[in-house]
Amino acid sequence: MPKGLSGKLKMDSGKDATLAKQTPPVGGAESGPAGPEIVKPEPAKPAAGKPSSATPAATAVGPSKGEPVKPQSKKGPSWFWWTVAILFALLYAWDLFEALANMFGVSDQLNWLNEFREQNGLNTVAIPWVPLVINVALPIVVYFLSLFVSRKRNVGVLAIVLLCGLGVVAAGSLSLAELVGLLAR
Amino acid sequence: MAKDADEEALTWAGDSDPTHVSGKPAVAGAAPVKVGGGGSSLSPVLLILFGVIAGVYLLYAIGWGIDAFTHSLPVAGVLPQIMYQLGEFLAIVSPALWALAGWVLLKKTPFRLLWLFVGVILLAPWPFIIPG
Numbered sequence: 001m002p003k004g005l006s007g008k009l010k011m012d013s014g015k016d017a018t019l020a021k022q023t024p025p026v027g028g029a030e031s032g033p034a035g036p037e038i039v040k041p042e043p044a045k046p047a048a049g050k051p052s053s054a055t056p057a058a059t060a061v062g063p064s065k066g067e068p069v070k071p072q073s074k075k076g077p078s079w080f081w082w083t084v085a086i087l088f089a090l091l092y093a094w095d096l097f098e099a100l101a102n103m104f105g106v107s108d109q110l111n112w113l114n115e116f117r118e119q120n121g122l123n124t125v126a127i128p129w130v131p132l133v134i135n136v137a138l139p140i141v142v143y144f145l146s147l148f149v150s151r152k153r154n155v156g157v158l159a160i161v162l163l164c165g166l167g168v169v170a171a172g173s174l175s176l177a178e179l180v181g182l183l184a185r
Numbered sequence: 186m187a188k189d190a191d192e193e194a195l196t197w198a199g200d201s202d203p204t205h206v207s208g209k210p211a212v213a214g215a216a217p218v219k220v221g222g223g224g225s226s227l228s229p230v231l232l233i234l235f236g237v238i239a240g241v242y243l244l245y246a247i248g249w250g251i252d253a254f255t256h257s258l259p260v261a262g263v264l265p266q267i268m269y270q271l272g273e274f275l276a277i278v279s280p281a282l283w284a285l286a287g288w289v290l291l292k293k294t295p296f297r298l299l300w301l302f303v304g305v306i307l308l309a310p311w312p313f314i315i316p317g
Contacts, residue, residue, distance in 0.1 A: 094268055149290060157289050164286035167279030168307060170272040171249065175311040182315070 081155050085147060088162040095139040095169050102177065103132040110184055128183040135176045139169050231294060238301045242280035248310035249277045256312075279308050 077085075107127050114124040146165040150158040227235070253273035260269050275282075287300035 095272070098265075098268070153290075160282070160289055161286050163275075164279070164282040167275045167282040170275040171279045171308050171310070173272065174249075174252070174276055175309070178312040178315065 077151065078155075081158060084155050084159055085162070088159075088166070089143065091166055092139045092143040092169070095166075095173065096136065099132075099135040099139065099173065102180075103136055106132060106180060106184065125184055128180050131176045131179045131183070135173055135180075138172050138176075142169050227294065231298070234298065235301075238298075238305065239284075241305055242284060242301075242308075245280045245308055245310055246277055248313035249273070249279070252310055252313040253277060276310075280304065283308060 110125055110127050117124050142165040143162070146158075146161045150161045153161075253270075253276070258266050258269055260266055283304040284301065287297055287304070291297045291300055
């Protein structure tokens with residue numbers, strides 16, 4: 001089949017007018033003496049001087065030079081992929097809200113406690129900003145890292161990675177809350 | 186003809202079958218038949234490592250579960266309580282989710298092993314290990 005196609009393309013380019021006259025446009029290979037004449041021009045194909053990408057067959061099939069293939073590879077994730085990503089973003093946003101509330105709540109509580117301790121001559125406790133800030137940054141970092149890791153994967157992999165990220169954020173938040181509790185004593 | 190009939194009487198049918206244990210192989214250079222068909226086999230050391238990590242992950246899940254069931258909820262309100270319990274549940278299943286994500290994302294055994302080691306560090310149930 002590719003031989004017949006290239007033979008036809010050769011004839012269409014108008015290089016051998018006599019050959020085009022002798023052979024029928026389709027199925028000419030089985031018509032007796034005309035068969036070998038169709039095969040003959042094929043070795044002379046590189047000598048034609050035309051680049052291979054000039055033929056329509058090469059542009060449609062060739063993955064390296066074919067122009068129609070490029071837009072498909074540049075095509076981004078589907079709308080369903082983005083829908084799953086946005087739905088998971090709501091859960092990550094809740095984690096972020098919890099972390100922010102935790103940070104402001106703990107700092108307020110420790111400030112009030114430190115005032116009370118100063119009034120009574122006791123040592124004050126420093127606010128553990130590092131674990132609190134890490135707790136805030138954790139859902140953001142994990143969410144965008146999950147999107148980055150699964151940007152070229154299908155929706156199933158995206159869902160698994162985002163769910164795994166939620167588990168990491170949950171475990172990390174609980175551990176950091178425990179650490180804050182230990183440091184704020 | 187008589188000799189052939191005698192030889193035939195002294196042989197078993199299907200003796201030339203290559204899958205037969207005592208039969209001769211049909212082609213001398215034929216590849217041996219693979220049993221199991223897995224293709225990739227892990228070394229015993231790797232198998233032991235994966236088993237140890239799986240045990241650690243199981244212990245982590247149990248640790249997160251014990252911590253979740255022994256602590257009271259520190260939040261008020263219906264939605265915060267639901268979300269907090271969802272977080273505790275996700276912490277319990279996080280070792281399994283981590284292993285599943287590594288299995289899906291990575292194909293080479295060293296990278297999978299590294300991924301699982303990172304999970305051992307990240308997912309440790311500190312509230313259970315160091316009770317406050």
